[in-house]
Amino acid sequence: MSRGVLSSPPVRRVTASDVAQAAGVSQSTVSRSFSDDPRISPTTRAHVHAVATRMGYTPNALARSLITNRSGMVAVIATQQSILAMPQMLTAISQALGRRDQRMLLFMPSDESDVQNAVNEAWSFPLEGAISCVTLTTSHLDGFRQNRIPVVLYNRRASGLADSACTCHHAAAADVAQRLWHSGHRRFLCLAGPEDAPVGRERALGFAGQVRSLGGAAPQMVETDFSYDGGHRAVTHALQSGPRPDAVFCVNDQLAMGACDALRYGLNLSVPRDVSVVGFDDIPEAARPAYQLTTLRQDLTSLAQRATALLEARRADPEGQIQELDLQAVLVQRQTARF
Amino acid sequence: MSRGVLSSPPVRRVTASDVAQAAGVSQSTVSRSFSDDPRISPTTRAHVHAVATRMGYTPNALARSLITNRSGMVAVIATQQSILAMPQMLTAISQALGRRDQRMLLFMPSDESDVQNAVNEAWSFPLEGAISCVTLTTSHLDGFRQNRIPVVLYNRRASGLADSACTCHHAAAADVAQRLWHSGHRRFLCLAGPEDAPVGRERALGFAGQVRSLGGAAPQMVETDFSYDGGHRAVTHALQSGPRPDAVFCVNDQLAMGACDALRYGLNLSVPRDVSVVGFDDIPEAARPAYQLTTLRQDLTSLAQRATALLEARRADPEGQIQELDLQAVLVQRQTARF
């Protein structure tokens, strides 16, 4: 805490030139002292650092980036909804970026239709890359390419048009369908999420496809949102107006928890004796004693590490082959499904 | 989508000079066309924009910021834990920033002890401000001041050393204590959160202080984490090893939900007949049918709007009086407390 600075505050930030003048060296020397250039003598470096500390100087990372072309910033694009539903996504990405000394510039479109504004704004920053947790159109991807910003999709696909790291939603859901089938379930209800949500759709289609290919009757598909309440409502309505299913597959855990509560407390059924319920994601709440949800776990941390690695690789080789990484989801067997 | 650009990609980003050359105008004219300078003729502007679009040019916001001193970036500092517990905080801040055309650069220290690294990194960016959701020490605040970065604390106080927008944790908790007292509760258990978490502490102290000032026996204070499981464990242990309280005050809703489940399903007690439970925050889950939690709602959206407004005010008047804004929490009466 330097009284001097506090009592007579300069109007602008302290710059390398200010430090140079105060230290009696050139601005180049100040710069080199801070980039740990080995040619600067230890004495000079120490002196410069001492003066800099006294003056409260920190190099401006973005003035630096003009020349080095490394800003240390990566855009992350995720809808508000998805962040509220799965904040683990953000913490995982932040940690993965941190290991590479990168920082997250967060763009939060209100929904998938608001993505255009977000990407337009993102393009104006000198980014080292962008991680998109929302689906991008060809024109979005093209804009990133024109602006020389590598993009990787997080838990989405772009059909060969961009790098991506993605859980095998389709395969995992199909696997669950198969297991349920083999343990005797025949009447399936699927809470499919919103129609325009690609991840939920993948999961629902993987499930339904497998059931049909096993010769079963097509599952009853119900469009929902992604919330606990949505799951509660959908199950309540479906069972009041139709035959009782013996298994409910939910494209996420919130829906599944709502489904369990509706079945147990609303409809007085036993889970899993009367009805099996399976979720997707394995959010922390799924493990609570009150639910003990059987669900598919996706590894958000690995996904994040892969995504940042893909960004790095793309920077190194802008013209290289596009990579689409698959991560398997693993079935976490708890108490809500008879297998 | 321009085939030309796609097939022969330039190595670097397109710059204003590139566009100027292609459009046959000066670089100043390109710059002026993009800053909507009224002196540029509509014809020229249109031509420049057309060429720019064809080339995929977007002005570099941070090169611009070197001169304008407005980067459009605000640092947000929040621990991983707090984001997982309350992602609404982030979405609220992001929206408030968006209205002011500002973007969030997110710093996520793993815990409150890792804050120093986060602030060091933050200082190197040309920020328009910083919103801290973690407690900052005098030396952190001093660093921000030296780097000319306005800081505002979000839901924290800095005892007159920095601007802040904060829920009246102490007063709200005291108010609940008083209401519980007046409706006949006398034996209080308080789940207080971790010792080093200032917000939880404020709430716990507000509660306990009021009980004592009403002449009651000091509440039993139990240190916990902030999780559902923590609440479950703490209540189970407290009631197995001591007298039964008639009211449990929890410094957040996760704890309160854990407490409810422990009381109801673990200890076979009725909430609120045998024991009243009150939480804090009013997270979305608190309203679920399974809980119907009585709790104190803090308005994270207003808090965020106040915080960004304070930042703006501080930019306008760096030497002005420090402002500490209070936001009241309101009691949401649901089904877990007898009042």
Place this chain on the structure above:
DNA sequence: CTGAAAGCGCTTACAG
């Protein structure tokens, strides 16, 4: 209405 030039805060050849 437009251009040439200075300058924002840095890095980095180029000289010495």
Place this chain on the structure above:
DNA sequence: CTGAAAGCGCTTACAG
């Protein structure tokens, strides 16, 4: 080992 100078991609007086 250090400095003077050019340049990163912009904005903005200053001229015309």
